[in-house]
Amino acid sequence: MTWRFCLMLEPAASDSPLTDFSATFTVVDPAAPALSVGELSTQRGDGIFESIGVVDGHAQEVAAHVERLAHSARLCDLPAPHLGQWHQAVQRAAAECGPGEAVIKLILSRGVEHGPAPTAWVTAATAPDNSRARTEGVRVVTLDRGFDSGAPARAPWLLLGAKTLSYAVNMAAIREARRRGADDAIFVSSDGIALEGPTSSVILRHGDRFTTPAPGAGILHGTTQLSVFAHLEAQGLETAYEQLPVDALRTADAAWLVSSVRLAAPVTAVDGLELAVDRELTASLNRYLLSPRN
Structure with missing residues (x-):
């Protein structure tokens, strides 16, 4: 990954009357030190x-994405971000990306301790080459996430619906999947409910009906999954959010892991059981996801 640009923000209050936030941005060298040793994003x-x-x-x-950032901020008791400021920061960063695929990351931390x-x-930064995953697909294994499907409601302090910087478990899950001879993982609850991938949402097709695990089980509501569902619905296809048993993964006519940078990667096997790949639909989904969308 080649870093192209870094912009530090002086966070504005959510009710700030400003309409031009350029004075709150500072361009810094992405290769230069920029964070304090007391920064809680790195410490905790x-x-x-x-x-x-x-x-x-x-x-x-x-x-x-900006609205989901605000949702995560609420769950984590962080100051509410000013949506207009973050929109402008994204557009400033996008102007530096040039042709091809890239990835912009937005980070909001609690700051320096005290x-x-x-x-x-x-x-x-330049996006990784995901062409192989999009065309050849990914083999996945199911991994126990360590809690039942009712845990998010009982224990909201687990922050299961927030996109936090605490991604060590997610990365460990991907490493475990690779140790098992797969490319990626799908988390399942201890009571057998399919959840999400460590860095992706899950979409299944049974006939002409498309489903994804309901976000109420502590699943991060995927922006790419939402876009794919809107695209499918525009074609008259049925979509639904459901509590899906893990067996639904293995009986699907087709399945995908979808995310903002990898886009739509067809699942070719679940726990060693081969799945059919709908190559025509996969190509169509990725053409759509690569087209400009607001």
């Missing part, structure tokens, strides 16, 4: 983030 993973796909300088679905304000920054 105490913060939130978003990853936004960029195609030929166009940042995709910015509103959905400090007066949160820390906020935006980065832009």
Whole structure:
């Protein structure tokens, strides 16, 4: 990944009357030191983030990502971000991305320990080459997430619906999947409910009906999944959010892991059981996801 740009933000209050936030942005060298040793994002993973796909300088679905950043901030008791400020920061970063695919990251942390304000920054980097996953697909294994489907309601302090910087478990799950001879994982609850991938949402097709695990089980509501469902619905196809048993993964006519940067990767096997791949629909979904979208 080649870092192209980094922008530090002086966080604005959500009710700030400003309409031009350029004076609150500072461009910094992405290769230079920029954070204090007391920064809680690095000490404790105490913060939130978003990853936004960029195609030929166009940042995709910015509103959905910024709104989800605000949702994560509420869950984590962080100051509410000013949506207009973050929109402008994204557009500033997108202007530096140039042709091809890139990824913009939004980061909001609790700041320096005992400090007066949160820390906020935006980065832009060249996206990894995901063409193989999009065309050849991914093999997945199911991994127990360690809690039952009722845990998010009983224990909201687990922050299961927030996109936090505490991603060590997610990365460990991907490493475990690879140790088992797969490319990726799908988390399942201890009572057998399918959840999500460590960095993706799950979409299943049974006939002409498309489903995804309901977000009420502590699942991060995926921006790419929302966009795919809107695209499918526009074609007259049925979509639904459901509590899906793990067996639904293995009986699907087709399945995908979808995310903002990898886009739609067809699942070719679940726990060693081969799945059919709908190559025509997969190609159609990725053409749509690579087209400019607001």
